[in-house]
Amino acid sequence: MSPSPSPSPSSGAHTFQVDLRGLVDLLSHHLYSSPRVYLRELLQNSVDAITARRTADPQAPARITVRTGAELTVSDTGNGLTEADVHTFLATIGRSSKRGSDGRIDGAGLASARGDFIGQFGIGLLSCFVVADEITVVTRSAASPGAPVVEWRGTSDGRYTITTLPDSAMPQPGTTVRLVPRAGSEQWTGPDQVVALARHYGSLLPYEVTVADPRGGSVRIDETPPVWERRHASPLARKEALAEHCRRVFDFTPLDTIELDLPAAGLRGVAHVLPTAVHPSKRSGHRVHLKGMLVSDQAEELLPEWAFFVRCVVDADSLRPTASRESLYEDETLAAVRDALGARIRDWLTGLAASDPALLHRFLGIHHLAVKALARHDDELLRMLLPWLPFETTDGNVTLDEFARTHPTILVTSTVEEFRQVAPIAGAAGLGVVNGGYTYDRDLVHRLPEIRPGTSVADLDPGTVTAHLDAADPAAELSAAAFLAVAREVVGRFDCDVALRSFHPVSSPALLLDNREARHERTRAELAGQSDGVWAGILGSLRAEAPRAQLVLNHLNPLVRRAATITERGLATSAAEALYGQALLMTRRPLRAEESALLNRAFVGLLTHAMHGAGTPAAGAAGPAAPEETP
Numbered sequence: 001m002s003p004s005p006s007p008s009p010s011s012g013a014h015t016f017q018v019d020l021r022g023l024v025d026l027l028s029h030h031l032y033s034s035p036r037v038y039l040r041e042l043l044q045n046s047v048d049a050i051t052a053r054r055t056a057d058p059q060a061p062a063r064i065t066v067r068t069g070a071e072l073t074v075s076d077t078g079n080g081l082t083e084a085d086v087h088t089f090l091a092t093i094g095r096s097s098k099r100g101s102d103g104r105i106d107g108a109g110l111a112s113a114r115g116d117f118i119g120q121f122g123i124g125l126l127s128c129f130v131v132a133d134e135i136t137v138v139t140r141s142a143a144s145p146g147a148p149v150v151e152w153r154g155t156s157d158g159r160y161t162i163t164t165l166p167d168s169a170m171p172q173p174g175t176t177v178r179l180v181p182r183a184g185s186e187q188w189t190g191p192d193q194v195v196a197l198a199r200h201y202g203s204l205l206p207y208e209v210t211v212a213d214p215r216g217g218s219v220r221i222d223e224t225p226p227v228w229e230r231r232h233a234s235p236l237a238r239k240e241a242l243a244e245h246c247r248r249v250f251d252f253t254p255l256d257t258i259e260l261d262l263p264a265a266g267l268r269g270v271a272h273v274l275p276t277a278v279h280p281s282k283r284s285g286h287r288v289h290l291k292g293m294l295v296s297d298q299a300e301e302l303l304p305e306w307a308f309f310v311r312c313v314v315d316a317d318s319l320r321p322t323a324s325r326e327s328l329y330e331d332e333t334l335a336a337v338r339d340a341l342g343a344r345i346r347d348w349l350t351g352l353a354a355s356d357p358a359l360l361h362r363f364l365g366i367h368h369l370a371v372k373a374l375a376r377h378d379d380e381l382l383r384m385l386l387p388w389l390p391f392e393t394t395d396g397n398v399t400l401d402e403f404a405r406t407h408p409t410i411l412v413t414s415t416v417e418e419f420r421q422v423a424p425i426a427g428a429a430g431l432g433v434v435n436g437g438y439t440y441d442r443d444l445v446h447r448l449p450e451i452r453p454g455t456s457v458a459d460l461d462p463g464t465v466t467a468h469l470d471a472a473d474p475a476a477e478l479s480a481a482a483f484l485a486v487a488r489e490v491v492g493r494f495d496c497d498v499a500l501r502s503f504h505p506v507s508s509p510a511l512l513l514d515n516r517e518a519r520h521e522r523t524r525a526e527l528a529g530q531s532d533g534v535w536a537g538i539l540g541s542l543r544a545e546a547p548r549a550q551l552v553l554n555h556l557n558p559l560v561r562r563a564a565t566i567t568e569r570g571l572a573t574s575a576a577e578a579l580y581g582q583a584l585l586m587t588r589r590p591l592r593a594e595e596s597a598l599l600n601r602a603f604v605g606l607l608t609h610a611m612h613g614a615g616t617p618a619a620g621a622a623g624p625a626a627p628e629e630t631p
């Protein structure tokens with residue numbers, strides 16, 4: 001925009017106009033996730049008012065009383081307000097006595113106490129309009145004892161009135177807020193609901209909080225000091241008290257509890273270790289209190305992602321809530337707290353190895369996935385916990401340390417299927433194979449040589465396994481030469497070599513050694529062959545030396561021995577196809593179209609031969625040839 005030469009009367013600085021009704025509606029109805037927050041905001045204002053009064057007079061009474069009935073009132077013995085305060089703070093949206101007028105959070109003469117207040121935005125009271133059309137506040141200032149009692153009535157259209165009342169209306173300093181629930185909102189102000197809400201939000205508030213019902217009953221809400229700040233007769237009694245607290249709050253008995261104490265962040269609390277496994281992607285929701293008030297019972301951001309095996313309850317001074325006060329504000333303090341709590345949990349974990357190996361065993365039995373996730377990026381932890389982490393190997397479920405002692409070279413598969421297929425045969429041949437198909441395992445196994453010099457780790461490839469299987473004796477190899485030649489021709493079309501070896505179990509006729517990378521490489525090569533033009537060029541340039549699979553026939557197996565003697569070419573072809581097909585099925589991977597066609601062909605071929613042998617006319621002579629599937 002270019003400046004105009006002669007300013008028109010409408011130019012110059014202006015201030016925004018505010019549609020009051022819209023603003024009140026926005027801040028009351030749309031900021032919060034549920035109407036129930038109204039009680040939290042009222043409790044919080046009362047707590048702040050008492051805190052403010054106690055800064056000047058540490059002996060001032062500290063009581064908050066919630067009364068339920070046809071109307072709901074919240075009374076406190078806090079600092080109260082003068083008429084001028086009411087205009088300035090209560091009736092000005094966005095103005096808070098807990099923050100300076102320049103927007104800084106330093107308070108009106110309460111700079112040192114600012115850190116003690118929960119409120120800061122100057123909008124919380126508006127949340128009462130979610131359940132009521134009118135809010136009445138009767139208040140008497142503690143700082144100006146001569147000032148009259150003031151009654152303020154505000155309505156949701158943004159209008160308010162102020163009346164002064166006789167001293168007898170409120171003999172002592174403090175404030176009472178009164179709401180009459182709007183038709184349809186009574187459920188939020190009923191006695192049982194109010195007790196439940198007060199407990200939910202206010203159990204850790206630092207002052208006495210009581211809910212009284214119309215029949216004269218009353219319930220004490222606050223449980224201060226929190227369990228972690230109480231003294232206990234013995235460490236065992238303390239552990240039991242913390243576990244009991246966990247049962248009450250989270251409804252499970254923890255495997256262990258980790259005490260959290262970060263004085264720099266004014267944070268204390270406990271992390272309860274979950275007694276059952278959880279999926280790593282399911283981060284736990286933690287209960288976070290700020291200065292006693294519950295901000296969230298689903299705060300995931302309090303701990304690093306890897307710590308999904310604990311649920312925390314904490315109370316903190318220095319974290320900030322968002323304006324809705326329903327989650328934590330993501331700032332540097334929160335990041336620092338997250339790191340420090342992560343370090344604390346990690347220390348607990350490494351400490352267990354020295355102090356309570358039995359508990360560590362139980363813990364790892366349940367949460368080894370979490371620890372493996374963590375150890376991948378944490379050398380020290382890996383070094384410390386590797387001796388304890390279980391892996392699936394050809395020797396069963398053992399730790400890598402143990403496994404490395406008997407197998408100086410460790411082979412690792414990249415998929416679970418590969419392991420299932422190869423493990424029994426490789427194990428019988430004396431090879432040490434680890435199942436690397438589970439999340440994190442392959443990465444961790446490959447890091448073993450860094451931690452245990454002298455061990456070597458390699459990915460399992462077909463050549464290694466074949467090399468470790470006993471060669472068939474030369475005479476057997478010679479007499480099987482004709483059959484092997486047919487077999488090589490048949491499976492060669494699938495980029496597969498054939499070898500004759502002796503291995504256990506004897507019942508296994510053939511083993512197909514193939515790995516995922518090799519398969520992908522062949523698929524790429526195949527596609528390059530099928531396409532032309534630019535795609536062929538691109539796929540071709542991606543093609544590395546295509547590794548071949550290997551079909552290892554077991555010379556100890558009676559079926560293979562008989563197949564090796566077949567002289568008739570048609571039967572030899574069907575037998576080779578059937579052996580390949582059976583080994584293919586054992587890999588449990590999905591078959592491609594031409595592989596299904598091969599199985600089909602082998603089956604029909606063998607059936608034809610069987611029927612021919614049984615005296616029926618050869619199908620090939622009378623009927624159509626074996627059907628071939630088109631890919």
Ligand SMILES: Nc1ncnc2c1ncn2[C@@H]1O[C@H](COP(=O)(O)OP(=O)(O)OP(=O)(O)O)[C@@H](O)[C@H]1O
Nearest residue numbers: 045049089090096097119120121122123124125175
């Ligand atoms: N029970 C009370 N006793 C004394 N003063 C109160 C009380 N309730 C509200 N006030 C005054 O009214 C102001 C506005 O309250 P409101 O709840 O809207 O905002 P806040 O508590 O300052 O901040 P937030 O929006 O973060 O809650 C407060 O700053 C405080 O000065």
